Amino acid sequence: MKFNRTLLAVIVIAIFSFACFDDADDNGIFTSEINNFVWKGLNVIYLYKDNVPNLANDRFSNNEDYGSYLNSFSAPEELFESLIYQRQSVDKFSWIVDDYIALEQSLSGVFTSNGMEYTLFLQPNSSTALIGVVRLVLPNSDADNKGLKRGDMFNAINGTPLTNTNSRSLLAASEYILNLATYNNNGTPESTDDTVDSTTESISLSKLTYSENPIFKSEILSVDGENVGYLMYNGFTNEYDSQLNEAFGTFLANNVQHLVLDLRYNPGGSVNTAILLSSMITGQNTGEVFSSEQWNSEFQTAFENENPELLINRFTNNNNGNPLNSLNLQKVYILATKRSASASEQVINSLDPYIDVIHIGENTYGKYQASLTIYDSQNFGREGANPNHSYAMQPLVLKSLNSVGHTDYDNGLIPDIPLSENYTNLGVLGDENETLLAAALADIASETGRIVEIQAKSKNNLILVKDSNSLEHINHDMYIEKELPKDLINRILFEQD
Numbered sequence: 001m002k003f004n005r006t007l008l009a010v011i012v013i014a015i016f017s018f019a020c021f022d023d024a025d026d027n028g029i030f031t032s033e034i035n036n037f038v039w040k041g042l043n044v045i046y047l048y049k050d051n052v053p054n055l056a057n058d059r060f061s062n063n064e065d066y067g068s069y070l071n072s073f074s075a076p077e078e079l080f081e082s083l084i085y086q087r088q089s090v091d092k093f094s095w096i097v098d099d100y101i102a103l104e105q106s107l108s109g110v111f112t113s114n115g116m117e118y119t120l121f122l123q124p125n126s127s128t129a130l131i132g133v134v135r136l137v138l139p140n141s142d143a144d145n146k147g148l149k150r151g152d153m154f155n156a157i158n159g160t161p162l163t164n165t166n167s168r169s170l171l172a173a174s175e176y177i178l179n180l181a182t183y184n185n186n187g188t189p190e191s192t193d194d195t196v197d198s199t200t201e202s203i204s205l206s207k208l209t210y211s212e213n214p215i216f217k218s219e220i221l222s223v224d225g226e227n228v229g230y231l232m233y234n235g236f237t238n239e240y241d242s243q244l245n246e247a248f249g250t251f252l253a254n255n256v257q258h259l260v261l262d263l264r265y266n267p268g269g270s271v272n273t274a275i276l277l278s279s280m281i282t283g284q285n286t287g288e289v290f291s292s293e294q295w296n297s298e299f300q301t302a303f304e305n306e307n308p309e310l311l312i313n314r315f316t317n318n319n320n321g322n323p324l325n326s327l328n329l330q331k332v333y334i335l336a337t338k339r340s341a342s343a344s345e346q347v348i349n350s351l352d353p354y355i356d357v358i359h360i361g362e363n364t365y366g367k368y369q370a371s372l373t374i375y376d377s378q379n380f381g382r383e384g385a386n387p388n389h390s391y392a393m394q395p396l397v398l399k400s401l402n403s404v405g406h407t408d409y410d411n412g413l414i415p416d417i418p419l420s421e422n423y424t425n426l427g428v429l430g431d432e433n434e435t436l437l438a439a440a441l442a443d444i445a446s447e448t449g450r451i452v453e454i455q456a457k458s459k460n461n462l463i464l465v466k467d468s469n470s471l472e473h474i475n476h477d478m479y480i481e482k483e484l485p486k487d488l489i490n491r492i493l494f495e496q497d
Contacts, residue, residue: 034391035070035079037376038096045380046094047369047396048085049296055083076391091396093367100375100385100392107269107373107479109212109237112174114205115141116148117265117469119423120167121462123155124194130162130465131155131181131196133423136234136265141210146203148178151426155181155196164465171468178203183424191461214240214266217430218247220254223444227254229327230437232262232429233277236269236343238481241276241319248280249325260333260440261347262429264361264421267469268342268478271370271400276319278347282355283326285315289403291350293370296397331356333440337421338412339469341365342478348413350402360439361419363412369396370478400478417443417451422458 042055049055060066073079080096081087097103105111115138123129134152137143155162156179157170170176180201186193214235221228229251233244251259259281275290290313294300303311317324334348336359345364351357374393376386385392401407419439427434432441435458442450 031073031075032067032070033386034076034376034389035073037386037391038076038079038393039070039083041374041376041380041393042080042083042395045296045299045372045374045395045397046083047296047398048091049298051085052083080393091369093369094371094393094395096391096393099390100373101390103373103392103394108239109214109235111210111212112207113138113141113210113212114207115143115210116178116205117467118154118171119467120162120465121423122465123196124191124461128163128165129155129196130164130167131183131462132162132167133426135421135423135426135467136216136429138210138212139216142206142208143203146205148203148205150429153181153183153196154178155198167466174207176205178205185424194461212237213243214269215243215247217262218250219430220251220256221432221441223258223441226257226444228258228260228441228444229254229256230260230262230430234266236266236271236273236277236478238270238273241273242322244273244277245280245319245322245325248327251327252325256327258331258333258444259327259329260335260437262335262437263340263344263347264335264337264436265339266341266344267339267365268344268346268367271313271343271346271478271480274343274346274350274478275313275316276324278351279315279317280324280326281329281332281351282315283317283324283328285354286317288315288354289313290315291346291403292401292405294399294401294407299397329355331358333358333360333443335360335436335440336364336413336415337362338365338464339467342367342370345409345413346400346478349400349406349409352406353403358417358440358443359413359415360417360436360443361415363414364409366410366412367478368400368407368409370398370400370480371395372397372480394479398480417455419455420458420460422460423462424460 043049046055053059060069077096084094085091116134117136118132118134120130120132123131132154134148134150137148137150157176159179160166160170162170180199182197182199184195184197186195212235214233214237216234217232219230221230231247278290293311295303317326332351332355334357336344336348341364345367348357348359371394374380374395375382376389376391377384399407417439419436421435432438435454439451439454442454
């Protein structure tokens with residue numbers, strides 16, 4: 001790099017003082033000051049830095065050249081997007097926020113929600129009209145308190161019919177009236193005569209601050225006299241790690257011999273929690289490689305030269321000194337669908353070399369990269385963050401590989417038992433007759449004929465358009481919480497100057 005970052009902030013602010021705006025706290029600051037943070041952070045740590053010419057260390061010949069470049073962007077978000085590598089196909093996941101407090105709350109499972117998770121489909125014989133199906137209602141949320149149930153359907157918001165073009169704006173509102181509907185197959189197996197019929201029922205929903213316990217359901221079932229643990233786990237949130245360990249303690253105390261882990265709606269989260277969960281499933285692999293990390297070329301080389309162990313995540317037998325309740329299983333059943341992403345996929349991928357993982361459902365989402373929260377501080381950590389603004393970035397910083405090097409599963413992980421939910425008849429989560437769980441229990445009982453029968457009944461003619469996950473950044477994230485060595489970052493910055 002042919003310019004000096006030490007003088008950069010002062011020079012940029014002095015030269016481009018006209019590029020000033022107010023942040024969320026009404027403190028006048030310079031666009032170029034935040035733009036400097038955006039470029040510098042991505043230049044140092046972004047996974048795809050080597051693929052973005054404008055992030056090259058020798059991109060600028062002097063400070064003035066760099067300052068002019070920064071000031072050509074009217075907002076930090078504009079600069080950030082210009083530096084993302086192949087947004088539509090490769091990096092669909094990095095993002096920037098102007099309020100890192102809200103970001104931190106989201107990562108800890110605290111967010112604004114009415115408690116309704118849904119999927120949108122095209123209505124039969126239409127290319128524009130949509131029908132929404134409630135797939136999950138969060139406990140003690142506004143939707144739960146108002147009596148909304150899994151399987152409920154809706155075709156309008158505030159009396160306005162849902163379409164491809166208006167669904168995002170209508171459902172993004174903080175308050176709205178959900179107009180319910182029913183699906184009518186008219187008693188025939190064909191879908192050509194199916195209709196969506198409006199009802200007179202409606203439910204008013206409000207989005208409130210909600211703290212989600214990812215342990216949605218934990219039960220013990222019986223198959224042929226053997227105990228089967230069933231755990232529906234909806235997010236890798238480290239604030240609930242102790243509760244997760246308690247759930248496995250209950251499984252252990254009840255001599256659970258089989259485990260069905262339901263990740264069908266789990267969009268991911270903390271890598272550390274993924275390690276803990278996998279270690280609770282096994283227990284016999286303590287110290288073995290759970291996953292390894294691949295960073296951009298500069299970080300990768302620095303890690304390998306100075307401390308390659310920092311690139312390895314290992315199975316463990318404790319959480320901050322507290323023993324884990326591990327089942328020592330040689331086989332696990334994992335229910336996963338297109339909505340199972342990042343840390344959910346990491347659990348499947350990282351367990352696979354060690355035990356028999358029976359994946360029931362659909363191809364998963366296909367996200368093997370992890371992100372890290374980057375603040376405007378000397379070493380990009382929370383401590384010492386610039387008090388003049390509250391911007392932060394959540395860029396992809398690494399790819400996750402299992403112990404045999406498997407990664408880059410862009411099309412998702414392929415199920416062993418292909419099976420889709422029937423959205424016109426979803427069933428009750430945790431019920432032994434619910435489609436995906438029933439298939440797992442049938443396999444445990446070696447009832448292959450039963451599995452074929454379940455697959456035949458799960459045919460779904462509805463065409464998926466989008467779901468509630470697509471409205472939230474956090475819902476496809478896998479993030480690391482490790483603190484990067486300050487000396488490593490300082491050395492990389494020094495060598496680039």
